[in-house]
Amino acid sequence: MAGNSEPKTAKMKDVADLAGVSIKTVSRVLNNEPHVQDKLRNKVKDAVAKLEYIPSQSARSLRGNRSYTITLLCHAADSSYSNTIQFGAVVACQRLGYQLSISLQEGLDQLSFDQLKAVFEKLIHQHRPDGIMLMAPYAGNKMIAFALQELGIDVVRIGPVDLPTEDILVEIDDYGAAIELTQHLIDLGHRRIAFVRGLENQRATDVRFAGFSMAMNAAGLTIDDRLVMPGSFDFSSGMDAGQKLLSLEDPPSAVFASNDDMAAGLVTAATMAGVPVPEGLSVVGFDDSAVATRMRPELTTIHQPLRELGEVAIEKLIESFQNERKTSARRIVLDHNFILRNTTAPLTIS
Amino acid sequence: MAGNSEPKTAKMKDVADLAGVSIKTVSRVLNNEPHVQDKLRNKVKDAVAKLEYIPSQSARSLRGNRSYTITLLCHAADSSYSNTIQFGAVVACQRLGYQLSISLQEGLDQLSFDQLKAVFEKLIHQHRPDGIMLMAPYAGNKMIAFALQELGIDVVRIGPVDLPTEDILVEIDDYGAAIELTQHLIDLGHRRIAFVRGLENQRATDVRFAGFSMAMNAAGLTIDDRLVMPGSFDFSSGMDAGQKLLSLEDPPSAVFASNDDMAAGLVTAATMAGVPVPEGLSVVGFDDSAVATRMRPELTTIHQPLRELGEVAIEKLIESFQNERKTSARRIVLDHNFILRNTTAPLTIS
DNA sequence: GCGATTTTTGACAAGGTTGTCAATACAGGA
DNA sequence: TCCTGTATTGACAACCTTGTCAAAAATCGC
Numbered sequence: 001m002a003g004n005s006e007p008k009t010a011k012m013k014d015v016a017d018l019a020g021v022s023i024k025t026v027s028r029v030l031n032n033e034p035h036v037q038d039k040l041r042n043k044v045k046d047a048v049a050k051l052e053y054i055p056s057q058s059a060r061s062l063r064g065n066r067s068y069t070i071t072l073l074c075h076a077a078d079s080s081y082s083n084t085i086q087f088g089a090v091v092a093c094q095r096l097g098y099q100l101s102i103s104l105q106e107g108l109d110q111l112s113f114d115q116l117k118a119v120f121e122k123l124i125h126q127h128r129p130d131g132i133m134l135m136a137p138y139a140g141n142k143m144i145a146f147a148l149q150e151l152g153i154d155v156v157r158i159g160p161v162d163l164p165t166e167d168i169l170v171e172i173d174d175y176g177a178a179i180e181l182t183q184h185l186i187d188l189g190h191r192r193i194a195f196v197r198g199l200e201n202q203r204a205t206d207v208r209f210a211g212f213s214m215a216m217n218a219a220g221l222t223i224d225d226r227l228v229m230p231g232s233f234d235f236s237s238g239m240d241a242g243q244k245l246l247s248l249e250d251p252p253s254a255v256f257a258s259n260d261d262m263a264a265g266l267v268t269a270a271t272m273a274g275v276p277v278p279e280g281l282s283v284v285g286f287d288d289s290a291v292a293t294r295m296r297p298e299l300t301t302i303h304q305p306l307r308e309l310g311e312v313a314i315e316k317l318i319e320s321f322q323n324e325r326k327t328s329a330r331r332i333v334l335d336h337n338f339i340l341r342n343t344t345a346p347l348t349i350s
Numbered sequence: 351m352a353g354n355s356e357p358k359t360a361k362m363k364d365v366a367d368l369a370g371v372s373i374k375t376v377s378r379v380l381n382n383e384p385h386v387q388d389k390l391r392n393k394v395k396d397a398v399a400k401l402e403y404i405p406s407q408s409a410r411s412l413r414g415n416r417s418y419t420i421t422l423l424c425h426a427a428d429s430s431y432s433n434t435i436q437f438g439a440v441v442a443c444q445r446l447g448y449q450l451s452i453s454l455q456e457g458l459d460q461l462s463f464d465q466l467k468a469v470f471e472k473l474i475h476q477h478r479p480d481g482i483m484l485m486a487p488y489a490g491n492k493m494i495a496f497a498l499q500e501l502g503i504d505v506v507r508i509g510p511v512d513l514p515t516e517d518i519l520v521e522i523d524d525y526g527a528a529i530e531l532t533q534h535l536i537d538l539g540h541r542r543i544a545f546v547r548g549l550e551n552q553r554a555t556d557v558r559f560a561g562f563s564m565a566m567n568a569a570g571l572t573i574d575d576r577l578v579m580p581g582s583f584d585f586s587s588g589m590d591a592g593q594k595l596l597s598l599e600d601p602p603s604a605v606f607a608s609n610d611d612m613a614a615g616l617v618t619a620a621t622m623a624g625v626p627v628p629e630g631l632s633v634v635g636f637d638d639s640a641v642a643t644r645m646r647p648e649l650t651t652i653h654q655p656l657r658e659l660g661e662v663a664i665e666k667l668i669e670s671f672q673n674e675r676k677t678s679a680r681r682i683v684l685d686h687n688f689i690l691r692n693t694t695a696p697l698t699i700s
Numbered sequence: 701g702c703g704a705t706t707t708t709t710g711a712c713a714a715g716g717t718t719g720t721c722a723a724t725a726c727a728g729g730a
Numbered sequence: 731t732c733c734t735g736t737a738t739t740g741a742c743a744a745c746c747t748t749g750t751c752a753a754a755a756a757t758c759g760c
Contacts, residue, residue, distance in 0.1 A: 009475050011746065022710040027748060035708055054475050058417065059746035061408035062715055069449075074440070078433045078640065087428060090454045099419075099451045099477060104440045125359065125404055127449060235644045268646050290428060291644075294585045296618050361716065372740045377718060385738055409716035413745050 010051035019047040030055060057099075061128075069099045070314060071129040073138050076106045080289040081259075081306060085135050085158060088310025096318050101127060108138060109201070116147040124153060131317045135159060140203045156317040158309050160207045168320060170313045172336040174204055177302040178211025178256075180338050181284045184300070185254045186219045189347035190282060194227035194252035196241045196262050202233075208258050208286065227252050231262050238265020246273045246281075253281065253347050260285035260292050263299055267343060278345035288339055297342035305334050360401035369397040380405060411478065419449045420664060421479035423488050426456045427584075429611075430639040431656060435485050435508060438660025446668050451477060458488060459551065466497040474503055481667045485509060490553040506667040508659050510557045518670060520663045522686040524554055527652040528561025530688050531606055531634045534650070536569045539697035540604035540632060544577035546591045546616065548608040552583075558608050558636060577602050581612050588615020596623045596631075603632065603697050610635035610642050613649055617693060628695035638689055647692035655684050 131154040198205040229241040257263035263285030288303035379394040481504040505517040548555040579591040607613035613635030638653035
């Protein structure tokens with residue numbers, strides 16, 4: 001502590017003095033308010049830059065009744081999917097001068113509506129976030145949606161969600177992507193194609209299956225119910241599905257797994273059963289998460305711009321409570337990409 | 351918004367009125383300060399409970415110059431290691447009434463000391479965190495340590511760190527764990543054992559290698575320099591190391607990879623080269639991260655209590671700035687476990 | 701050119717808490 | 731009993747912004 005040269009962080013008053021204006025004018029410039037001449041505006045901006053002035057969040061928060069904080073509701077599971085989205089959210093928050101605060105909530109699915117409301121009421125009262133961001137597995141939960149709506153807080157959701165609330169939604173075209181993947185398998189000559197579903201309370205599960213069905217029907221192929229397996233979006237459920245599918249009398253030649261982790265499980269199960277991938281079984285996943293390029297062979301899948309989804313979600317959320325009018329689009333769809341790797345191959349007649 | 355029954359959150363003044371004391375006395379009770387009669391103290395506590403009073407964080411933060419926020423300095427990489435620690439940190443923060451705020455910093459390694467100081471100065475000035483938590487790859491960085499020390503903020507670090515600062519350290523016995531793993535391979539009869547190092551600026555790399563060396567020497571074995579490979583703690587560097595090791599004239603029969611991701615890369619490389627694991631090559635990892643049980647065969651490794659490391663780190667950090675005296679231990683070592691799975695087998699004489 | 705209107709600017713208060721310091725209550729010693 | 735010293739309590743300022751409102755400046759209409 002000795003010999004400290006007193007950098008003494010600048011306050012708004014210092015900026016005002018340097019720019020030769022009043023404190024209030026500085027405040028106006030910083031908050032992009034109208035009613036400031038360009039000349040003064042520039043003077044203030046220069047002074048801010050020169051002094052490296054940064055507003056005090058606590059003072060702003062106290063006076064303005066806003067916290068400049070967004071709470072991300074997280075599930076306990078450590079998934080690459082969630083983490084990448086969170087990464088994007090942090091980046092956007094930093095860029096826009098907000099803080100991202102993580103709230104970990106387990107077992108929200110088991111609570112009653114009133115219990116849910118109580119949980120959120122406490123959370124909101126304590127941290128007073130300006131908004132809340134939801135992703136799987138909470139993004140599509142209707143009770144959570146309604147509870148938050150009653151509490152009157154701004155919400156953004158990521159993923160395919162179909163809710164009668166006014167929340168902002170950010171997603172990719174899951175339906176179209178599922179059609180692409182299915183068509184890819186069909187184009188390779190596959191006819192008996194299995195499908196591994198995800199968690200049943202998530203809309204992604206239904207939408208991806210709907211795309212799969214659509215493509216199959218369009219190609220004049222029927223879906224064998226015995227080839228539609230349950231799953232839970234994790235590695236081991238993919239393994240289970242794989243073992244069951246491969247022990248069928250008439251096993252499929254290709255499998256559509258609703259996400260990459262399950263696809264990895266499927267490939268592992270096939271390899272262990274002595275079925276070579278892709279020669280004996282083609283597999284596609286969904287997400288393009290880290291595992292897709294770490295497994296062998298590498299996985300053919302749909303790339304979701306997860307980081308971008310997180311960024312856009314935060315941007316739209318902040319935009320929504322900065323513009324009073326709420327005119328901007330409430331539903332944003334980002335582009336996805338079909339990624340061809342090595343788990344898919346033409347059907348070989350055996 | 352219509353018909354709102356005005357829940358009107360209670361302020362400190364309301365509590366004071368209800369308890370029949372001054373505002374300042376309420377403040378004292380809430381902050382566990384001395385100089386309040388037990389009788390009054392209880393009255394205040396009752397009033398707080400009755401009104402469900404929760405202090406305004408922004409006002410506290412503004413006046414008290416504390417934010418009740420801890421900033422976790424994160425690297426961009428999406429690793430299971432970091433995420434699990436973060437998970438524990440969030441849990442502890444929630445329990446203790448703090449907020450965990452994520453700050454994402456890339457390329458901190460390339461900055462000069464002054465640039466680093468500027469980055470942290472801005473970060474601290476903006477969010478005013480009460481403390482900062484560091485983990486790999488920043489935990490062991492000396493410049494970061496000194497920069498933060500000069501700024502006078504409390505810091506907790508996770509992982510093997512050897513720094514001349516007064517920061518709190520939370521870790522496992524990396525050295526001992528490395529000895530255990532090595533001894534396991536030696537006990538299986540292996541003599542030519544390779545080692546894949548991690549990033550060179552992280553102390554874990556040196557400490558784990560030191561444990562390896564110690565165990566090898568103690569067993570009277572020499573370390574072949576050509577079997578010590580560089581690595582960067584990621585999957586592909588493990589693959590690279592594996593390919594190089596297996597193409598040697600006299601390849602090793604076992605490999606100690608400094609973490610699980612590299613071990614997974616090694617196993618993949620071996621499998622692709624037609625070398626069966628563990629029959630043709632034994633592999634051990636370090637961390638027991640998610641990949642350890644998703645690969646085949648499953649990985650023999652050291653289990654680090656990552657979630658607990660995160661929790662304890664936060665607890666100790668908060669404890670440190672609540673107790674002025676700073677008497678509690680500054681270095682905490684948690685238990686690890688040796689996990690025997692299927693990537694290791696007795697040496698077979700070929 | 702002058703009053704009316706609109707735009708720009710600034711003085712001041714307020715937001716809810718904690719630090720400072722003075723005031724009060726209380727205990728102990730002469 | 732009175733005085734001294736300590737423990738307890740409270741009044742008030744301060745923290746740094748933003749909202750309110752009035753003053754000042756600029757623009758407009760005739």
